[in-house]
Amino acid sequence: xxxxxxxxxxxxxxxxxxxxxxxxxxxxxxxxxxxxxxxxxxxxxxxxxxxxxxxxxxxxxxxxxxxxxxxxxxxxxxxxxxxxxxxxxxxxxxxxxxxxxxxxxxxxxxxxxxxxxxxxxxxxxxxxxxxxxxxxxxxxxxxxxxxxxxxxxxxxxxxxxxxxxxxxxxxxxxxxxxxxxxxxxxxxxxxxxxxxxxxxxxxxxxxxxxxxxxxxxxxxxxxxxxxxxxxxxxxxxxxxxxxxxxxxxxxxxxxxxxxxxxxxxxxxxxxxxxxxxxxxxxxxxxxxxxxxx
Numbered sequence: 001x002x003x004x005x006x007x008x009x010x011x012x013x014x015x016x017x018x019x020x021x022x023x024x025x026x027x028x029x030x031x032x033x034x035x036x037x038x039x040x041x042x043x044x045x046x047x048x049x050x051x052x053x054x055x056x057x058x059x060x061x062x063x064x065x066x067x068x069x070x071x072x073x074x075x076x077x078x079x080x081x082x083x084x085x086x087x088x089x090x091x092x093x094x095x096x097x098x099x100x101x102x103x104x105x106x107x108x109x110x111x112x113x114x115x116x117x118x119x120x121x122x123x124x125x126x127x128x129x130x131x132x133x134x135x136x137x138x139x140x141x142x143x144x145x146x147x148x149x150x151x152x153x154x155x156x157x158x159x160x161x162x163x164x165x166x167x168x169x170x171x172x173x174x175x176x177x178x179x180x181x182x183x184x185x186x187x188x189x190x191x192x193x194x195x196x197x198x199x200x201x202x203x204x205x206x207x208x209x210x211x212x213x214x215x216x217x218x219x220x221x222x223x224x225x226x227x228x229x230x231x232x233x234x235x236x237x238x239x240x241x242x243x244x245x246x247x248x249x250x251x252x253x254x255x256x257x258x259x260x261x262x263x264x265x266x267x268x269x270x271x272x273x274x275x276x277x278x279x280x281x282x283x284x285x286x287x288x289x290x291x292x293x
Contacts, residue, residue: 037215
């Protein structure tokens with residue numbers, strides 16, 4: 001049960017109103033902005049969505065809004081992860097997964113499990129999930145790297161573990177996974193500025209943050225790389241290079257929300273403990289957005 005996951009996926013932000021309630025109209029506008037920009041799929045409730053600050057009712061409504069707004073135009077991937085294996089399993093069992101293509105599940109954070117612990121965590125999830133799973137390695141957030149060996153064990157042992165979102169930044173590890181994976185197991189970039197070189201090595205796509213600001217440029221670059229047109233894709237990669245560095249300079253999603261505000265897609269409000277980016281960075285992002293436009 002591998003999913004056909006390739007090209008550009010977008011880790012959508014959750015827009016908020018000034019009173020910090022969810023801006024569902026802004027979310028619909030963002031979905032349409034991304035789809036009209038040519039992206040291949042959308043991700044609901046990833047880290048970029050500030051999902052840690054959403055309650056259960058809001059999470060359900062956010063996902064329902066995204067599914068309804070896509071209107072079948074692109075697949076939707078749903079983030080369900082955590083550091084309590086039993087709770088993740090219960091969430092999967094109790095969630096309405098109609099309209100969901102796959103589940104993106106982050107490697108357990110904070111607990112710092114061993115590699116065997118990570119393997120057993122995903123094994124337990126794979127055994128109950130009715131949807132394909134994208135495992136997510138992001139050691140900068142989890143304080144725990146999922147090794148190439150663990151990723152490959154999971155890829156070979158479970159046909160419904162369909163892909164890995166790799167955001168560790170270790171090109172050697174990425175090459176190990178590419179070299180040893182099953183042919184139908186997708187490797188996705190989780191680092192926007194490493195997407196071009198990762199695609200050159202044979203990765204299948206990306207789950208992007210910066211791509212929601214400029215979906216046409218970013219997704220076009222990805223498609224060109226997948227087609228082998230790397231010289232054609234290179235200008236787009238470098239056109240967004242400084243912008244991508246800026247939006248992550250003070251954490252995510254403050255920077256990308258600031259850029260979306262400049263573009264008129266949605267406002268830039270965050271929920272605590274996140275805090276708005278500095279005025280200097282905001283000004284730099286605004287100038288960069290206008291340069292790219």
